[in-house]
Amino acid sequence: MSAPPAASAGEATTGTAVVEDLRYVGLATRAVSFVVDAALITLVNILVGIGAALILAVLHVPSQLKTILAVLAAVAYIVGSILYFVIFWCTTGQTPGARMLQIRVVTGDGARVKPRWAVVRGVGVVLAALPLFAGFVPILFDGRRRAFQDWLAHTAVVEAPGPSIAEVSRAKKRAIREADRQPPPAMPE
Amino acid sequence: MSDDEKANSRRGVLRPIAGLGVRTATATLRPFAGVVEAAAGAGLSLERRAVDRVLESTELERVVVEAINSPHVQSAVRRALESDGAARLIDSLFDSGLIDRFLERLLASDSLWNMIDEIAGSPAVTAAISQQGLGFADEIGDQVRSRSRKADDWVERAARRLIGRHPRMLPAEPDAST
Numbered sequence: 212m213s214a215p216p217a218a219s220a221g222e223a224t225t226g227t228a229v230v231e232d233l234r235y236v237g238l239a240t241r242a243v244s245f246v247v248d249a250a251l252i253t254l255v256n257i258l259v260g261i262g263a264a265l266i267l268a269v270l271h272v273p274s275q276l277k278t279i280l281a282v283l284a285a286v287a288y289i290v291g292s293i294l295y296f297v298i299f300w301c302t303t304g305q306t307p308g309a310r311m312l313q314i315r316v317v318t319g320d321g322a323r324v325k326p327r328w329a330v331v332r333g334v335g336v337v338l339a340a341l342p343l344f345a346g347f348v349p350i351l352f353d354g355r356r357r358a359f360q361d362w363l364a365h366t367a368v369v370e371a372p373g374p375s376i377a378e379v380s381r382a383k384k385r386a387i388r389e390a391d392r393q394p395p396p397a398m399p400e
Numbered sequence: 401m402s403d404d405e406k407a408n409s410r411r412g413v414l415r416p417i418a419g420l421g422v423r424t425a426t427a428t429l430r431p432f433a434g435v436v437e438a439a440a441g442a443g444l445s446l447e448r449r450a451v452d453r454v455l456e457s458t459e460l461e462r463v464v465v466e467a468i469n470s471p472h473v474q475s476a477v478r479r480a481l482e483s484d485g486a487a488r489l490i491d492s493l494f495d496s497g498l499i500d501r502f503l504e505r506l507l508a509s510d511s512l513w514n515m516i517d518e519i520a521g522s523p524a525v526t527a528a529i530s531q532q533g534l535g536f537a538d539e540i541g542d543q544v545r546s547r548s549r550k551a552d553d554w555v556e557r558a559a560r561r562l563i564g565r566h567p568r569m570l571p572a573e574p575d576a577s578t
Contacts, residue, residue: 237552243544311541312548351559354568380534384527 233321234370235356236314238347241368247308252292260284293333301329305371315371328364335360 263284267277299306301324304315316324316332324332339346339359346359355367374382454460467473480486493499506512519525557567 237549238555239551240545240548243548312545351556352563352565378538380531 236368238350244308244312248306297329297333300324301326319365332360332364335363
């Protein structure tokens with residue numbers, strides 16, 4: 212059976228050719244992936260916040276300094292969150308949430324995203340979310356299911372099927388067992 | 401002649417006669433005793449061989465199986481289990497404190513806890529538990545993935561219908577045979 216084009220044939224894309232063998236991911240999957248990542252970031256931030264609050268409770272800190280620390284914490288929260296996404300996008304292309312949903316951020320031709328474009332995309336996500344998440348609406352209509360940040364950074368979100376964590380774990384154990392069964396190499400005389 | 405002398409002379413006459421009688425009786429009965437002994441031996445051997453043959457034959461198995469399958473036996477066992485006597489037997493077993501003592505001794509024994517520690521710490525058990533957990537997480541992940549892909553298409557169709565655009569031509573699912 213011949214597969215139809217991965218994206219919609221005849222859709223008005225933004226001038227770039229549609230890559231045939233990539234399967235683009237829609238709004239719901241990307242939203243679930245983002246929620247998983249946001250939950251992880253929030254969990255880490257809560258733990259760090261509790262730790263910082265305990266330290267501040269022990270130390271005698273003036274109230275003005277507390278205000279400055281609160282502002283610094285907020286900035287760290289925003290920068291840390293953006294860095295979380297940027298680092299994952301430009302290394303593996305997959306945040307933990309994206310890995311769970313088996314999706315990946317790639318460039319238009321399916322290659323790995325470069326760090327500066329990952330930063331642009333991170334800023335693009337913030338800009339897309341500011342007007343009541345209107346920047347994500349184009350996903351529903353674009354031929355390659357691209358949002359504002361994808362258009363800005365020339366990226367796309369595609370499916371990346373791979374082995375699950377359980378399968379990887381099983382494969383590792385199998386490899387270890389097989390390595391144990393191999394006889395040791397004979398010593399040269 | 402005194403009385404003692406008379407008695408002694410009488411014993412002297414009777415003793416050989418009595419000895420003769422005993423020897424005669426022994427000689428007479430010896431063949432009969434041999435026959436009885438031989439018959440008893442033969443009987444024992446026959447009985448042993450009969451038991452061996454019964455045990456070796458499939459007849460015993462058949463009898464046991466038929467007895468177990470017999471509706472009468474089953475009904476009798478059922479009646480016995482449902483009877484008040486069985487309930488009283490169980491009650492008396494528990495009332496006797498035997499089971500409590502058994503459990504107390506079992507829980508107090510170090511061997512039990514050593515065995516539990518060994519089992520809990522064994523690589524096979526920990527690997528099985530972790531595999532079970534990973535398998536469960538995988539299953540949830542699969543469910544979320546498949547539902548989110550369906551939701552992608554559904555949301556997109558609804559949005560396109562809302563603004564009167566043609567639905568997207570969706571790519572075909574990869575062929576499972578390839």
